[in-house]
Amino acid sequence: MGYEPLVNQNPLRVLNLGRGSKQLGLVMARAGLGKTALLVQIALDSILRGNRVIHVSIGESIEKTKAWYDDILQFILQEHSVSRPHELIDMIARHRMIMTFKEDTFSRPRLEERLNDLILQDIFRPNCLVVDGFDFGRADRSTVEDIKEFLESMNLQAWFSATSHRTDNRVSPAGVPAPCHEVDDLFDTVILLKPEKDATIQLEIIRNNGIDSDAGIGLNLDPSTMMIKEG
């Protein structure tokens, strides 16, 4: 399709993550390191594999969420030429839907109702969900289990982002920091983002498709796009 640059430098594609249909993934980082950008890359990778993605934003507006995609795409298109940029932008828009919720409006039943609205009327049939802004600090284990079970029943792949805090040192045995240290076993894949001294972002895989990996598998990412650094 001529979209190689998007594919070749997408960390998900390179690490061969995000292929299992029911897989549940988690992206963790401290505030401001690029969790949303990485979720957008996950969504783009999925879309380029022919999937439809719902981007759930909790506590963010439609406009701002859309702007993340526009900005990242614009950045990529500036750096790499793509044969039909408009077609690409249009294709991505048609394979993505944004669902935003005010913080306390988001819940499993609400999400279920919305997805059913979309699927039963054949408006949009998602294969993948990215969920940004879910507050793990306020959710107990059973809530997360409940959501996981629902996503599995819908045959959906899903990726959550979570914010860790400098001041909170708790970690799970696998090395997943709070506030996810007590639920991390529910996730098949866990990624940690860390700032590097050279202003790039280090992507560290803690667990890949159910297999805990030894520290060390990582990639250096461009902080503005969360794409793999060239050269």
Place this chain on the structure above:
Amino acid sequence: MKQDLDRVRNIGISAHIDSGKTTLTERILYYTQRIHAIHEVRGKDGVGATMDSMELEKERGITIQSAATFCNWKDHDINIIDTPGHVDFTVEVERALRVLDGAILILCSVGGVQSQSITVDRQMTRYNVPRIAFINKCDRTGANPARVVQQLRDKLNLNAVMIQIPIGLESDMEGVVDLITMKAIYFDGDQGDQLRFEEIPAELQDEAEEKREELLDAASMFSDELMEAMLEEQEVTEEMVHAAIRKGTLSLELAPVMLGSAYKNKGIQPLLDAVNMYLPCPTDVENIALDLDNDETEIPVSNNPDDDLVALAFKLEDGRYGQLTYIRTYQGVIRKGETIINTRTGKKLKVGRLVRLHADEMEEIEEAGSGDIVALFGVDCASGDTFCGGKLNWSMSSMHVPEPVISLAIRPVDNKAQGNMSKALNRFTKEDPTFKTFVDHETNETIVSGMGELHLEVYIERMKREYGAEVEIGAPQVAYRETITRHADFNYTHKKQTGGSGQFGRVGGYMEPFEEGEYEFVDEIVGGVIPREYIPSCDKGFQASMKKGTLIGAAITGIKMVINDGSFHAVDSSDMAFQQAAKGAFREGYAKAGPIIMEPIMKVAVEGPSEFQGAVMGSLNQRRGMIVGTFEEGNYTVVEAEMPLSEMFGYSTTLRSLTQGKAEFTMEFSSYKQVPKSVAEDLIKAYQDEKKEG
């Protein structure tokens, strides 16, 4: 000229329909002592509100004119610019937003933040307009200012903070508590003229203190002085708080919220005080001009009355006083009798009468300084033109004018209407660059086009009312476009031998998609294979071909035409012959260049109770819509979608029946996009059939 710009306020009042904009404006004008009786909106005395000079507007209850009215409050000159609230009038709204420095956002205490408020507020943010919110109709049953404040935060993303709390609500609404002075204010007398200041009622004391804390917390973000005073528990003076609120408001990071009831004469005078205290004066705002002699370089205007004049004509009005051109000056002084230059046309003109419009009278003035808003009499210009004093060649207007997306045919009912109709059309097209008109030479019909159904309807009604031009109208038509998708070569020879002199011309070159604009002509002819004098003929021939595409007869856009080859005949070549050759070349190239049909796509937002979200999305989906996203808060949702305009006719009826009238929608032009194949086939077939019949 001595001028105290600190005491000038150019403000707009914006609101969702029926929130009380007209009523509030009327009250403001009354309290500023300019009109002496308050006429109720749609009142029985037949006089009507002063601002709503237009009949039509009164009938529809919507404000579509942006006339400027001058008044004075406590030594401050206030120009109130009437901002249209409907997005179909995009250019008018944006132009009004350009000339005002601050705004009052009116909200109904029951209805809260409604669709038009969202749209207008978005535009205000885009134009960096600081605003004060006024929650009106606190006397209505169901009044809930706290809920409205929350909506200002959630839906408009404003840092909304109450600087007053109500004393009683609904029919018990008596006045307000000022959280800065910590005094109760009552509005006595028939017209609420007399302010009575009292101690805060005991039952409100706790609430007042709590809300004052919130206010101080928010305001202290903008003032170190206030922050320190609070931390060190020293006295917080009124001045400190005012200064902090002003700073926050000007930076758009704080929106002070006030409340009252325009209808019951409550809360208006404090609102005017707040306009003076918190909204910007002309020098608080940076305005940018484009230097036309210097590649349209951006230059901030100086506000200095000693510099050369720079003024923007933002509104043309043909009203009760005759032909007025409203201008805002940005620097320099405009004086009666002096000569100024319209930088768009280069024409000089002498300033005849210069006037200021009060609510009830027109005041002749000698001069107007920078930052002021006044009107010129009988000047021939278009809305958006810039006037300079002669030393500068600047333009204030860089606003992008979108192409019309909808059109309809109009037929005058008789001869008299015919003449009046052309007068009206001539006027309207000058006032509003998004309203266009032309005659379709095939059908001989007059076509008007604009940004939406309501946009055209309003002009048709104005034609009838203001110009006595009664017209019959055809069904609205979507303005489709045609364009090409790939490079194509052409090489066409036009040759005709009829009796005496013949016609000969050959044009060779290529066409390709052009994204930066509508049309570009590039001459790469070398060696004079097409003589100089016939190059413009080629350009003309191409442009004529662009008017009507071959797929469905729609205008063609986005094409670059390059000529690089050709030949001519010493006797038989002519301007005509090369125009014909260019048309033939265009046709030849166009057929090979993958022509497609494009349609206007609208950005649509539907909002209402969450229970209808599924049904709303279904209805949009059925109309070839693409759902961009949804927003949910409590039991309220917004669905945003990109919709083909052609599918939106009658949508308000559908939506009403689908949601028992509980949801509403707004629509705004977004872009042109290719129509899907099946739709293109239908359109092409319809065009072919029509051609056969015609």
